[in-house]
Amino acid sequence: MTVESPLADRIEATRTQALDAIAQASTLDDLEALRIRFLGRKGELTTALSAMGKLPAEERPRIGALANEVKRDLERRLEEREQALGEEALRRRLETERVDVTLPGTDWPRGIRHPLIQALREVVDIFRRMGYEVIEGPEVEWDEYNFTKLNIPPHHPARDMWESLYLSEDMLLRTHTSPAQARIMESRQPPLRVIVPGRCYRNEAEDATHGIQFLQIEGLVVDRGITLADLKGTLHALCAAYFGPQRKIRFRPSYFPFTEPSAEVDVACAVCGGARCRSCGFKGWLELLGSGMVHPNVLRFAGYDPEVYSGFAFGMGPDRLAIQRYAIDDLRVFRENDLRFLEQFR
Amino acid sequence: MKAPLSWLADYVDLPGSIDDLVLRLIMSGTEVEDVVRVGEHWQDVRTARIIALERPPGSNRLHVATIEMAGETLCSVTAAPNVEVGQTVPAVRVGGVVPRDAKGRPFVLQPRPMMGITGDAMLLSADELGISEDHDGILVLPPETPVGRPLLEIMGDTILDVQPTANRPDEMSMVGIAREIAAATETFLREPDTSLPAGTRVSDESSIPITVEDSTLCARYTGLRIEGVRVGPSPSWLSRKLEAAGVRSINNVVDAGNFVMLELGQPVHAFDYHRLRGAAVGVRVSRAGERLTTLDGVDRAVPEGTLLITDGEGPVAIAGIMGGAGSEVSDDTRALLLESANFDRVSIRRSSRALGLRTEASARFERGVPPELTELAARRFVAILASINPEPLTVFALSDEVGRFPPISSITATPEAVGRLLGVETPAGTMVPTLERLGFEVQSSDGTLTIHPPFWRRDVEGVADIAEEVARSRGYDQIPETLPAQDIPPAPLPPDLAWEDAIRDILLGIGFAETWTDTLTGRDALERLLTASPSPAWEQMVVNLAGLHQHGATPEPVALINAPTRERAILRGTLLSSLLDVVAGNLKHTRERLAFFELSRTFFPRAGDLPYERRTLGIALAGDREARAWNRRPEPYDFFDLKGAVWAVVERLGLSGMASVEQLDRPIPFLHPGRAARLLINGADAGLLGDLHPTVAERFEIEPPTRALVAELDLDTLMAAAHRDLSIRQAPRFPSVKRDISVSFPADVPAHRVEEIVRAEGGELLRSVRFVDVYAGPGVGPDRKSLSMALDFQSKTQTLTQEQAAAVQDRIVRALQRELGGTLRGSPPAGSAVREEANS
Missing domain, CATH: 3.30.930.10 (Bira Bifunctional Protein; Domain 2)
Structure with a gap:
């Protein structure tokens, strides 16, 4: 779907910007900040949509659909990225928890039968x-x-x-x-x-x-x-x-x-x-x-x-x-x- | 008893294989302790005659001996001091094997110069031949020994060391053993010959008057007077036989007596007839204060009641044990009185013990010698002596005083009865020849056997004995294997043993080692546990005196009357000194996890009864709880480790509801006064536990910084109350509310009191209370301590709210304040201290 309108362009620009930022994010905290920045109540997408009221009525469904599509897209990407980062973080944690398995096991006290x-x-x-x-x-x-x-x-x-x-x-x-x-x-x-x-x-x-x-x-x-x-x-x-x-x-x-x-x-x-x-x-x-x-x-x-x-x-x-x-x-x-x-x- | 095969061969044909013979003897019940082969590595040893001796120049110690051996003339350099020309000696040529070196190993003789002379043979000592330890000189063989013969042919032998069982006195003789061999190999016995050589004069005159005071002590006394005796060395056949059997050759008279004893099992004694005062002998028991110098030269006080042989004036022999020196046969003895008598075995045994004198004769009488043997032995003695005495003997008429002795009763048995005992059929057709080979007479009628044991088998008294004779002759391997019919219902383990196993398993489960130490100990060893001086009171080391008194016992040592040593003189009344010795022994090589226990009995005397044997559990801990390792920090065991182990036992016995650990009520000298406690069951003493007193620890060589801890429990008291708690509850359905509180108290308030009050106030809703911290120091004030407790509240019927739990907690805190002067230091704010847990 192509929508020719300055608002649509703005939404697409936000998408591009957001996807870039998500791809760049390296921590779960970064991702959370991006979620707030783009999808939050005062986020960029929400802000962009608030201008929808000024659009002609026949354009609204198209722009609305676009906005929803972008929102879902961003949510999916955030989720994917979050999962990837989570896996990465776990992988790193497990890596730091590596032990030398060749050290001897604990010598549990055991009874000695005569x-x-x-x-x-x-x-x-x-x-x-x-x-x-x-x-x-x-x-x-x-x-x-x-x-x-x-x-x-x-x-x-x-x-x-x-x-x-x-x-x-x-x-x-x-x-x-x-x-x-x-x-x-x-x-x-x-x-x-x-x-x-x-x-x-x-x-x-x-x-x-x-x-x-x-x-x-x-x-x-x-x-x-x-x-x-x-x-x-x-x-x-x-x-x-x-x-x-x-x-x-x-x-x-x-x-x-x-x-x-x-x-x-x-x-x-x-x-x-x-x-x-x-x-x-x-x-x-x-x-x-x-x-x-x-x-x-x-x-x-x-x-x-x-x-x-x-x-x-x-x-x-x-x-x-x-x-x-x-x-x-x-x-x-x-x-x-x-x-x-x-x-x-x- | 040493039985040379060369001697046994006089009475029985031996099978070819010695191994086979020994196995047959063992498997028919004759214990052969050892088999000694005389002549091992003798293959190169031959007899030689010394024909010349000279001293090499410059030596006054060595001899150069010229010897003749198998037609050759050889020379040997020897340091033996006893060489003489004309001797027959054993020798080995260079290149041959010498049977034993100084270490007992054979070696090949190499040419070796001594004082510049190289001999070509070596003369051998008894030691080098392996027949005795004697290495003072070469072995000199009897003059009639043929020269140039292999020594093996002349002296080679195999000696069986037979250990007759106590029921078989007949096997204390060559004939007895030969008889067993004959039966085991199904061959015949050649009886010893008692005929007198031609020329022996036989007199009708009676040998001697005999008076036996009590024929129950002397069932038979046979005396034989012999004249014309010439005392001198025995011929080599006799001395060699005796020496092979381990008896030293003395002279022909003594040797003939020993020969007869070894051959027949009947001890005999020869008196010098002319040294008997008043030509008469008597047998009586000794009176108080009598003395006799025995053959070994010892002047002995004869215990009253000892059986004596007397002449006209007084004692001349201790009957059945040893003769007297006064009537001993000497070189100028010309006439003998030979005594061949039968003495009561109990009397001989008692006297032999009382005198501390055991002889070959007493050993035989103790086991029981059949009275039937005396005459045979006397006749055999005179036959032997007559054959070796240089001149003809005069033999007088046998004097034979025969008392009453129990007849040998015959046994009535059926093959079925024997079979019923053995579990295998024993037809008469195999039983009868088997018994006959062993000397039994058997009459058979209507399937019933009437069996007459031979006189030398008084041990055979009934059907069971007959069954053994039959079974051992057949071989026990011929008996089948079955199991008793199962008609007895299985029984449970007796409770005390089941509890012992339970205690053992719980302690093994938490890492203890079980020990096995000596019941017998010494006073000194036990008294190390006592510090009090000057007079340590035995009762101070005894756990649970009240329990002892209940069993009618007193806290005193139970002592042996024949203690082997001072260190093994009493039965222990505590396990702790043994356990501490185990700790000390192991401390020499480790400090880790020294955790020991022993389950055994302690002993306390009871007047007029067997001692009270108390089941006792002893525990000792020392050193570090953890083995040193990369992931563990070593921490020493402390009082609470010990208490925890004791409590594990208490819980296992189902006693936690009635048990408590409290302050001591009397000083226990081996325990640290500030770290010791007693275990009570329903308020009654049942055990002690605590840190070992440092002074006592030192005596056990347990040195600082190592500390030891000990506990001893009276299991009789514990087990009497023990029970399996079968009231099992379901896991709780509703979540619990957990709250931590810290309360400070005066320092001397015992935790136990705090817990009692917490539980009382907590009531139904308090599921558990656990002490999680004990603190004294800044913040709680002087002489105060703070106890932190984890409280776990739970209802059986609903999910408890925070408010409900808080209300109970408040009640608890108020009670602690009221009763014990407790001050709530803090209950962390509700939000963080409360952890909720869903248990369902």
Whole structure:
């Protein structure tokens, strides 16, 4: 549309001028000023249109249309420019916020699990999933529960298997978690399926493989028809769950006064798998735990009839489990509580 | 027990592979602790005879030995002081391997001149052969040793270190181990021979009168008098056997006794018959004040009740433990009384402990020796001695005092009963031969087996024992693997254990490290926590005395009666000294994030009962809260970090509504008096927390500027009140109005009081109050402090207006003014302080 009129020319001139200015604007504030200058209530376009009243009536629609077109044009251009400038400003801001992503991340505080307690909890979890109940017993025990009720009468040579720390003639720090067996059997009737985790103590010279204080987990199952095969299956399940199914274990006959038959479970050396190497002291297999069928005398002491009930029991040290899993050769690292060691168990 | 294969081979044919033999023994229940090979790297060692010796010029230490070895004449330069012409010795030629150098490694012998003479062979010591530590001289072999033979043929051996389990005293003997090998390899045992050599004179005269006072302590006493004895060195076959088994050779009489003990497991003792006063022996328990000088030359006070052997006048031996010096066999002994007796194992064990004297004999009696063995051992002894005594012996009639001992009862078992225990079928057809190989007699009728254990297996008493015999013979690897039938419903974790796990997880979750420290400690270690002098009161370090008294316990140490050391003499009554030691240990290498906790028990005595074992949580903090890093500023842990951790535990146990942390009501010597508090649950003590007292910190070698903080909680008290809070509320639907106010108070007004009043006045509409600043200094006046609080107002039923919130706030400020002397310092103008938040 071409409109030949001085007012139209003025409007077009304003357009040209405004478009130039918009293109030149470099900030959002500049744009806002231009909007006010050209489109505001006292802006140039508005001012120009105020002269429209003086125009002949037939020209008014044309000029009006032109003015509206210019107004829309300017608004569109302002908006476009505003968007471009906004994007530019954002781009510049983001640029200034650049960081060196190769700097290390924040070292959030994380808890450090003690490997022995962790091993204990894992084993407890494995047995809980197999339906075992968890019970506890006192760390200081009567001699009667620690020994006599487990078929180890006073002066029995088997007492030499446990060097004990006594608090009085008849009271000692439990040398194993087994007294809890006697306690639970005394207070309940079969079926029983329990594990007993806890600290135990033996009067041993402390070295790489012995400590006075250690953790033990006792297991006891008593019911009708419990067999040595059940014991084997259970301990296989434990080892498969803890070490993974590839690790070999073996059962061999042993002796404990409170079980008969008794079995020791050995695990193949983590390094050589039983072929004998330096790291297992050329033994190939390492003792993991002791176990067996509950001795008929122990059942009788609890008032259970060995003709009716049978059971198995086992006792294991989480320390042995942990050293076998991590191929650690010195138990002392567990009681040093050195963060440089423990940090690996975050 | 050291069992040389060369000795075992006297009784059983050994399988070709030693590894296989050891594995079979282990898998049938005989623990083989170690396998020592005698003769490793002996391939080049041969026997040689010294035919001449001379001193090289200029030396009074060295010898040039001319030796004959496999038909050759060689020469060797040696510094050994014990060389003599005519000796048979081990030697290696130049170019051959010497088994051990000073570091225990084999090496190839190089020609090396000594004093200008280069020998072409080396004579070896026991040390260089690896058979003992003795390197004082060359090993001199018995004169009858053939010359020029490989030493391996003559002395090579493998020694099993067998550790018999406590139920198998029979394996404390060569015959016992050989019997196990025979059973495991399905072969036969050759019994030791007790026949006397031709020429031995046998007398009808009884050996000796025997009086046994109490046959329950001495089930059997067999005495054998032997005359015509000539005491002298043992032949090499005997001394070598004993030495291979780790027993020193003494003379033919002592060696024959030791041989019999090692072979059969029956300890025997030879008295010089002529040195027994009054030709009679007795067995009785000792009376108060008796003494005896034993074979080792020690004059011993014999504890009352010890079993003694007496002659006509007094004690001559401590029964089953050690003989007396007065009746000891000497070089001019001509007649013996051989004692082969059976003593009660409990009595021997007690006496051996009381005397502090353990011998090969007492070790065997303690485990239990079958009374059936005494006669066999006596007969075997005399057979051995007769074969090595230079002249014929005269042997008297055995005197045998047999008391009453329990018979071996037979066991009735069915293959089904055994199978039920093992979980695998055990037909009679395999059970019977298995048991028979182990020496059991079995009679079968109508599917029931009547089993008679051999006399050396008194440990076998019932079906379970029979099951073990059957299972171990078959091999445990033949037992299938099954799981117990699942007919027990799963049980929940006991609450205390569940709470322990919850506490552990919350503390691990906020970055703590769990420790594992010793229950056993020493008084000195614990008393580092006490500053008060002169007499530190134990109870001052015990958290929650009231709780102790409730459990009938007293704040005193629980002490061991046989403490291994002073540092391990009592059971700890607090975890804090252990935790502070952990802190101090780690401070040697870091100051960052030393945040430890331990969940364990503390112990307090109870009269006439087991000690009270209290579940206890100990916490220790030290050093900086943040690891030093490019984006973090290190800040030391402070009291409020500790309190926050304690509070996290309190909240996890559902106790925040009943818990408070308040001023101490008694001085706690190890805590900073101005930075310490007690934790109360429903007004009752449950724990202590605070900065470690600087004097105490120093004792733990925690030096300024590092500060440590500790807390100890009585979990028994906490857990008794703990519960899972299941009253979960929905998130609020209406927006809240947040207002900040700053109010100044006299400096000693506790924040806790301020909060109580704010909450009371705020009522339903106050959702939360949080202290956001604490300020003292210019602008608040002397002895005053300003607390800034962020108040969050909210209604459950409507959108709160600014006016409603302002009205509550005014009420709060007026109450603070009235109750605590608070002055409103400022509530920033409504427009800027109010932030609105839409929560729905």
